[in-house]
Amino acid sequence: MSNRRRNRTLVFILFVVVVVVFLTNIPLMYGYLNQPPHLKFMGIVAGVHDTNFYFMLMIQADGWSPVLHNYFMGSGTGAIYHGLFWFLLGKAAHVLPISDVAAFQGARIAATLLFVPVAYWFASRFLESSAERCTALVLITLGAGAGWAPMLLYRTTGTLSLFPADVATPEATPFFTMMTFPHLALALVLVALCFGLVETSLSTQKLWPAAVGGICGAFLGFVHAVNLVVLCAVLGAFLVAAVLFLRDSRPVKPIVVFGILSVWPIVYYLYLVLTKMALLPHIAERSPSPLSYIVGFAPLAILSLIYVIHVITERAWSIHDVFLVCWVAVNSLLLYSYPLLLQEARAVLGLHLPLAILSTRGVFRVILPWLYGNTSDAADGRKKIGEFVIPALVIALTLPSTFYNIFERVSRLRDYPESFSLMHAEYEALGFLHDLPDGSVVLSGEWIGNYVPRLTRKRAWLGLHGVDSHETQLNQAKAFFSARTSAAERYDFLKRNEIGYVYYGMDERKLGNFDPETAEFLEPVFQNSTVRIYRFRGEEEPYARSETI
Known part of the structure; x- marks a missing residue:
């Protein structure tokens, strides 16, 4: 040539x-x-749920273990293989830092x-x-x-x-x-x-x-x-x-x-x-x-x-x-x-x-x-x-x-910007959760739950399609927010599943008529124009144990 x-x-x-x-x-x-x-x-143009799963892997690349926590498994053990690409990309993000x-x-x-x-x-x-x-x-x-x-x-x-x-x-x-x-x-x-x-x-x-x-x-x-x-x-x-x-x-x-x-x-x-x-x-x-x-x-x-x-x-x-x-x-x-x-x-x-x-x-x-x-x-x-x-x-x-x-x-x-974004109030609330001690499970609706691991480094009770337990966890979340569920049933559900925080925003209101403000075992720790966050006070057990939810 x-x-x-x-x-x-x-x-x-x-x-x-x-x-x-x-x-x-x-x-x-x-x-x-x-x-x-x-x-x-939120910087995602396709596959929001999948991409937030990848981000969940990336944020754990500050260590060297090939086995990480699957923060979408709620209170389960949730161990998962890291994946070399996401490990390297997460390391790059930590080192640069970006x-x-x-x-x-x-x-x-x-x-x-x-x-x-x-x-x-x-x-x-x-x-x-x-x-x-x-x-x-x-x-x-x-x-x-x-x-x-x-x-x-x-x-x-x-x-x-x-x-x-x-x-x-x-x-x-x-x-x-x-x-x-x-x-x-x-x-x-x-x-x-x-x-x-x-x-x-x-x-x-x-x-x-x-x-x-x-x-x-x-x-x-x-x-x-x-x-x-x-x-x-x-x-x-x-x-x-x-x-x-x-x-x-x-x-x-x-x-x-x-x-x-x-x-x-x-x-x-x-x-x-x-x-x-x-x-x-x-x-x-x-x-x-x-x-x-x-x-x-x-x-x-x-x-x-x-x-x-x-x-x-x-x-x-x-x-x-x-x-x-x-x-x-x-x-x-x-x-x-x-x-x-x-x-x-x-x-x-x-x-x-x-x-x-x-x-x-x-x-x-x-x-x-x-x-x-x-x-x-x-x-x-x-x-x-x-x-x-x-x-x-x-x-x-x-x-x-x-x-x-x-x-x-x-x-x-253009037509569905909310599918690729968070409200500023929602983003602020998740930032508050990020600053709290790690380890707790966060109960929320499915949309916010998909962002919980990425933005808070905490486990989400609900948030990822396709996992075997998804439908069960979704039904349990609906039962928790239902007005027909008793206080004892809600308390036992939170205690049994190691849920430390309840996120209550627009999507959660659609799950049922229960207002967390009425539960004496939920302590309000954050509030803005759209979102309230409650900490579960599970040190005492004032209710009889129930296995309904």
Whole structure:
């Protein structure tokens, strides 16, 4: 590659970096710049409940134990495995020092900055020309599926038969991933690095790239374990296909080296599953219907299918083709592998990459030759225009869902700001709880309870969807605030569950007609315009014990 072309490529990559970073941060900027006067935006644009769980892990990184308290378990023992990524991010926040939100969003932006050049390098391992690589880069970083079509129909008619993956699942497209969660964005970087390094080892017949890839794979396993399982399954299937179908033994050594170095997180998690299952979050994440993925990947899937049909009919399989097809096939099967993968829906992360490469091959190696294969030299200019216009049209087909995702995030922030914010009075009340001694359980409604661990370092009785005890704890909270519950029942409930404080705000008033001011065993310790906080005086037992709540 000439210096001039190399410089143009670097400028293009830099341009894509700037565009992607700007677009992925539009919802966050909107949230901060347009928060209503009575609300405090909490720095989260997607997955509020999940993100507050991650913050709960981060704030405990001031120590060195890999096992932490799950502050969402109420009065239970609540031990949970920390997770390497959240440990490192929490450590960074403590050392710098910066807020948990700054660390979270900073890591997401850093992963985005890293992913774009890694994506170009990854594409260069499978595509030859600069035009192919640049097209693939845009498809990878900005492309999505056809999910925008049913969503626009829904906004017009109010009818929605399915939620397309590219607008409903953050892991489905790299852009959606980079806009939402830092650990998923980093996992995406590591997936591209692992597969790219294995391919480099295969092409050069040198083992050091596979070894580096194995180290990246081990790190991936501690960041997002499900993707390491997918990666190993894909490489295993590729190894079998290469040896049996292509009669090519070159992949054996690179894949064995990669596997030896990367498999240890899987072994470790299997050990935890067999001996210490309680330390792992075990909330199932089931995949949507196959149609959701078909629509979500429609443009790329169609172009990929065109290329694969061409390869089959021409009997022109290359080892790269086999690798990419194995990736798509195995990854797709693992989307419906429950209970083998408890969080099977998370396995979709990275599937966009091989589809983008196959699509680019379909455009440049099937569609363009079909359109201009017999073009005379005199019409060469028209051919060059076509080589620009056709890829541009393909890219344009994949962009609407990306812009829809931005629009949807901003619309939610605009129309439902309270879903991403706290009232200033609520934030002040939680700050008061933060300054009290640790260890107590806080009883509140579900919304405030989700923020209790992050903002107070105390255990929340209620606050996280998906845990096994959620419905039971919600019903018990409703019973506590019900006017029909006796004082003895309330007292025993607080005493039995080690609840030290009762938070009483707007949401708690909706749970029932009980006013904590009337309970002599609750001492008011804080009050502002919206919130009252009571300390449970459980030293004495003036009521007969009850087991009703």
